[in-house]
Amino acid sequence: xxxxxxxxxxxxxxxxxxxxxxxxxxxxxxxxxxxxxxxxxxxxxxxxxxxxxxxxxxxxxxxxxxxxxxxxxxxxxxxxxxxxxxxxxxxxxxxxxxxxxxxxxxxxxxxxxxxxxxxxxx
Numbered sequence: 001x002x003x004x005x006x007x008x009x010x011x012x013x014x015x016x017x018x019x020x021x022x023x024x025x026x027x028x029x030x031x032x033x034x035x036x037x038x039x040x041x042x043x044x045x046x047x048x049x050x051x052x053x054x055x056x057x058x059x060x061x062x063x064x065x066x067x068x069x070x071x072x073x074x075x076x077x078x079x080x081x082x083x084x085x086x087x088x089x090x091x092x093x094x095x096x097x098x099x100x101x102x103x104x105x106x107x108x109x110x111x112x113x114x115x116x117x118x119x120x121x122x
Contacts (some may be wrong), residue, residue: 003019003108007057010103014091017111018042028049037115039075052094053116060099063114064090071118075079081083086119 005013015034019042022029027044036040040052045093054075058064069090093111095101103109 002107003101004104008036009105010057010059010093011055013093013103014089015041015055017113018053018055018089018116021115022053039071040086041089050079050082051087052079052084053087054088055089055091057093059093060092060112060113062092063112064092065117066090067117075121076121080121087116088119089113089116095121098102 012034019032022044025047027042029042030050031043032041036057039056042051042053044051044053047100052073052075053119054072056063056064056067066116072086076086090106090113091113093103094110094112095103096108096110099110
């Protein structure tokens with residue numbers, strides 16, 4: 001068995017997964033904050049529009065597509081002041097051999113990520 005990844009390492013892995021997708025989709029990074037408690041994690045520009053993206057690592061068996069409503073409401077208010085669009089990116093990560101086990105360093109893992117979820121005004 002390898003070494004289980006720490007929460008910090010899992011968060012960084014989630015950030016890398018989302019960051020690669022943003023890059024592939026032509027987003028320009030204006031700011032990156034890898035601190036899990038400092039939001040948003042990514043501030044990007046695409047088509048002259050600012051995008052605020054909050055990234056969360058979500059442990060198995062939780063649903064990575066369910067987000068903290070209060071947090072995202074705060075992010076939306078913050079984004080609105082900056083004329084930015086707001087997104088949530090939940091990344092589920094689990095052990096490929098047995099989802100009940102932790103994710104280990106240098107071992108296969110499963111990614112449960114549907115892409116960015118836009119947070120709209122209510």
